[in-house]
Amino acid sequence: MDTAAVEVVDLVKRYGATTAVSGLTFSARRGAVTALLGPNGAGKTSTIEICEGFRRADGGRVRVLGLDPVADATALKPRVGVMPQSGGVPTGARAAEWLNLMASFHASPIAPAVLMERLGLNSVAATPFRRLSGGQQQRLSLACAVVGRPELVFLDEPTAGLDPQARMATWDLVSALREAGVAVILSTHHMEEAERLADHVVIIDRGAVVAEGAPAALTEGRREVCFSSTPVDSSALLAALPEGSRVADGATTDGRHEYVVTTDDAAALGPEFLATVTAWCASAGVLAEDLRVRRRTLEDVFLELTGRELRDQ
Numbered sequence: 001m002d003t004a005a006v007e008v009v010d011l012v013k014r015y016g017a018t019t020a021v022s023g024l025t026f027s028a029r030r031g032a033v034t035a036l037l038g039p040n041g042a043g044k045t046s047t048i049e050i051c052e053g054f055r056r057a058d059g060g061r062v063r064v065l066g067l068d069p070v071a072d073a074t075a076l077k078p079r080v081g082v083m084p085q086s087g088g089v090p091t092g093a094r095a096a097e098w099l100n101l102m103a104s105f106h107a108s109p110i111a112p113a114v115l116m117e118r119l120g121l122n123s124v125a126a127t128p129f130r131r132l133s134g135g136q137q138q139r140l141s142l143a144c145a146v147v148g149r150p151e152l153v154f155l156d157e158p159t160a161g162l163d164p165q166a167r168m169a170t171w172d173l174v175s176a177l178r179e180a181g182v183a184v185i186l187s188t189h190h191m192e193e194a195e196r197l198a199d200h201v202v203i204i205d206r207g208a209v210v211a212e213g214a215p216a217a218l219t220e221g222r223r224e225v226c227f228s229s230t231p232v233d234s235s236a237l238l239a240a241l242p243e244g245s246r247v248a249d250g251a252t253t254d255g256r257h258e259y260v261v262t263t264d265d266a267a268a269l270g271p272e273f274l275a276t277v278t279a280w281c282a283s284a285g286v287l288a289e290d291l292r293v294r295r296r297t298l299e300d301v302f303l304e305l306t307g308r309e310l311r312d313q
């Protein structure tokens with residue numbers, strides 16, 4: 001039982017000339033929630049589908065519950081739940097009938113009625129899949145993924161497009177799975193989702209891991225000094241700060257500017273750094289309004305690592 005739930009080493013996946021995954025390495029613990037975060041096209045779905053045994057890798061090594069997802073697919077099937085990004089249920093299948101059928105394939109499933117209730121699907125129990133709303137389709141796919149009490153479940157963007165109530169119900173279910181000892185691998189674009197649910201976050205960009213750790217560890221010690229004022233000479237402020245500092249200058253609609261000052265060396269952003277910023281403001285005759293030292297969020301860290309610009313993949 002001490003093997004990882006999922007172990008991915010130097011994974012490579014190509015589609016023709018596109019390298020979707022290029023040397024990706026991470027591992028996911030049993031009984032923990034691991035979130036894969038990354039911009040569109042980062043390679044999350046490709047990685048998940050290889051772990052699910054739906055796609056073959058072009059290089060590297062993947063182990064799921066200690067087994068090979070393709071060669072050992074039969075042994076893994078009853079132990080692993082899968083919620084794909086879309087589909088997975090025949091369009092004509094009625095919600096409750098399909099979930100009952102999925103439950104019948106497992107030795108000791110969760111009662112389908114309990115899942116239907118928990119995920120707010122009772123009112124559409126007799127509705128064919130194609131007539132469900134997008135959010136209802138997702139919730140039915142989630143129910144199908146977990147009904148067999150899997151040891152490991154893959155959830156590819158489980159809350160994309162869900163309303164706040166459905167998102168909360170999904171988060172509660174993921175937390176309950178974790179408490180029951182299930183390993184959950186989820187891909188998401190929601191930073192709050194990763195921060196609230198994940199024990200371990202893997203930030204992926206251009207097919208490789210750019211950072212990983214517990215959400216608190218990823219933001220640990222990362223701070224920035226923020227203030228607003230009339231426009232200042234930000235390059236002069238930068239020159240007064242230690243090497244590795246950065247000053248972001250954002251104009252606001254009322255003609256004032258929001259300044260965000262930070263440094264690459266997290267340990268350097270202490271009382272002296274703040275004093276240097278305020279001393280410079282004093283010398284330049286600048287009244288720094290709303291001055292504060294802010295802890296950086298996972299979203300700040302994510303954008304810093306993966307960039308702010310939209311990409312043409």
Ligand SMILES: Nc1ncnc2c1ncn2[C@@H]1O[C@H](COP(=O)(O)OP(=O)(O)OP(=O)(O)O)[C@@H](O)[C@H]1O
Binds near residue numbers: 015018019038039043
């Ligand atoms: N079947 C395919 N054929 C060709 N290219 C593909 C295929 N599937 C994915 N790709 C490409 O591989 C890259 C990675 O895609 P992937 O879906 O794995 O990323 P992702 O991180 O899941 O993205 P998103 O957040 O948008 O779902 C993208 O450039 C995508 O266009």
